[in-house]
Amino acid sequence: MAKVTPRTLSGFMELLPRQQLQFERMKDTLRDTYASYGFTPLDTPVIESAEVLLAKGGGETEKQIYRFTKGESDLALRFDLTVPLAKYVAAHYAELSFPFRRFQIGKVYRGERAQRGRFREFYQADIDVIGDGKLDITNEAEIPAIIYDTFTRLGVRRFQIRVNNRKLLNGFYAMNGMSEKAGEIMRTVDKLDKIGAEKVRQLLIDEVKMLPCKAENVMDFMAIRGTNAEVLASLERYRGMDATFDEGLEELNAVVKYLAAFGVSEENFAVDLTIARGLDYYTGTVYETIMLDHPEIGSVCSGGRYDNLAEYYTDRQLPGVGISIGLTRFFYVLSEQGLLAEESVGASCDALVLPMTEDLSAAIAAAAALRREGLRVQLYTEKKKFKAKMNYADKIGVPYVVFLGEDEIAEGVLSVKDMRSGEQRKLSVSETAALIRADMSARASAALIRE
């Protein structure tokens, strides 16, 4: 028979079993963390009507979208989880309770040009809190706590959540009469890290065509540094000059005020006036998250406050705040840089049962008993030489092998071999379960990401 070469499309991540287990663990950590804050899981279709999905129209993403017809229908694959959320909330408004808190971890599709580390199918892991008309500032204050818990649970300690407020920026530009140039200024300021303050100042004068004194004002503002308390204190000097600025300052103060109560460590959080996060969508607090030892990765968790989730679908005012993690890319980068802790990830099972007798009843019953004790147990019954069986155990990385021969059956015990130490002991089913469970919980608490 003529064969077709089995291949996976470029830009589509397909993991080997051990990597997949790591990826699953990362997804589970996010799921558990999001759920611990009372977010409810949502699962919207991958395919939507193109008219609905592209209601906002235009934009950079449109040409990347997977769009096609099936029968009479003009269809498209979702390219993010925000538009489907907007559709969902608008369509089910009457059946939802607000604030509506949802998380969604799912695949999205963008036909980007294929290149290393760029994915056409990738997971996003989003949370959003949607208000009906209003949404209290405390929701914006809670987001850093969720980011903090997420990365801490993943095993990262050297990260920083950077927070700013769009009202503060917009107010600042307004009080300086630069509102019209705000977009251009923000894009230029965004280069601070790359080209340095002096070159940014020169660009503001030469290309944005600002008066030197105004460029100086911008540079002074962006140069505000220090502890959170110091930054907030420095901002007080601008108070009273613009209502939007004052509102932004109040909000920023509220966000910072409750950090300690939320359990967020000061060293993982910084007010950073250079963060802007795009131009149109966000209207209040904005967030970025940097891995301090790997700034080249860029922000691994970003988002902010917006005023109008679903304006293309409904007249209702639906303000919200949300963050997103590009999980596939994050995992890819961690993996490439060797930052995934191999030892934290178990095999596909906790114990491999190897029967040593012709009749398998005792081995099958032992495996069933261990499963009832909460273990993941694989029974190996292929007719192979002993060495081949142990090779298999090695290859799948199972931590324990359980042998069951005539002697063990007669004694009512199991021979349990620790595959790392090589040590082998005779134990009862419940002793075996206790031994392996202790090992499992040590693995479960080991950090997934090593620094």
Added chain:
Amino acid sequence: MAKVTPRTLSGFMELLPRQQLQFERMKDTLRDTYASYGFTPLDTPVIESAEVLLAKGGGETEKQIYRFTKGESDLALRFDLTVPLAKYVAAHYAELSFPFRRFQIGKVYRGERAQRGRFREFYQADIDVIGDGKLDITNEAEIPAIIYDTFTRLGVRRFQIRVNNRKLLNGFYAMNGMSEKAGEIMRTVDKLDKIGAEKVRQLLIDEVKMLPCKAENVMDFMAIRGTNAEVLASLERYRGMDATFDEGLEELNAVVKYLAAFGVSEENFAVDLTIARGLDYYTGTVYETIMLDHPEIGSVCSGGRYDNLAEYYTDRQLPGVGISIGLTRFFYVLSEQGLLAEESVGASCDALVLPMTEDLSAAIAAAAALRREGLRVQLYTEKKKFKAKMNYADKIGVPYVVFLGEDEIAEGVLSVKDMRSGEQRKLSVSETAALIRADMSARASAALIRE
């Protein structure tokens, strides 16, 4: 602004939050059960090259496939999880260990004609064990144990796993010189439940054009009933007439032999000689699962043994055995028939914290402390009247509301209201956590499906 009507395509399931929680619980139960047997999670792309996905070509499904081009690429959405598995195993053969045991729970796409209860996007939950050249019969014997555990954990007791063996059927038709008509005969016999034995016999004579004595032989064979032991004993009378039949009988004996050791209750298992499951693919043991009080649903979990998983991609012989649950349709039917136990499903959080003071620090710290105790806790800080807050708690179905006012803060306690009993008590953080955890574990052990 002109609005686009927010709508979800027909044939695409989109659940409200409480239903989604039930669906997630069902998925989790499957995931945990599959993992407990040492199956490893897999996640393959939704989009594949059309050439790869349709390597087998033809077939009924081809016209239902979502196929489209993007740039130069001819693409298609996966329509099952078996073809992607075949591709995966063939592509990654050298990096896998055999037997390779994987589970995958994922969405697949078929452009079926839209009708109630038919889905174009639906979850399948599959497990397969793939051997390299050979695969021991014990793997076929283990499958009923996995089905048994799965449905038992979902809360179903009145179900029956029906098992047959294709070699037994093929051998029987061969010994009667009816091999050529085997397909037609099986399709006719398949109507037994619907039209009864007499009409089936007549159809075999009139339409399949069988001699009456041969039709009688078929009817006698299909009429074999009784306990598993009785059915196996009845089959002994055919032994020695056809090698394939004898092989099938050995296999069936092996599958039945270990049922008790695997912990499968006899009343949930039946050898059923009328089960055939399609014509070409399966070559050994075949499985169906019926909900005894709802036979109209049809088989909710089916599969079987096959000899050649990936013949379109590789010359390697890759025999396997697997089962699949059509999760979306199963969930839909359970929901329609009111078989999902409402009481088993929690809200999106275990406790809602309502601060009663201007300063939120204490409430935020209490919520954080409860989360550290493993609870899912939502903080409610919208500026609403007390009644509106309690309405919200009611609507999201949260079992406990935690109040924190000046008094509680002064006393170092929480006021905890049980929303079902209405009872309110002052408790410490750890007492609160213990109370709610006990309630959570009662919910977690409650059956999802009620009969």
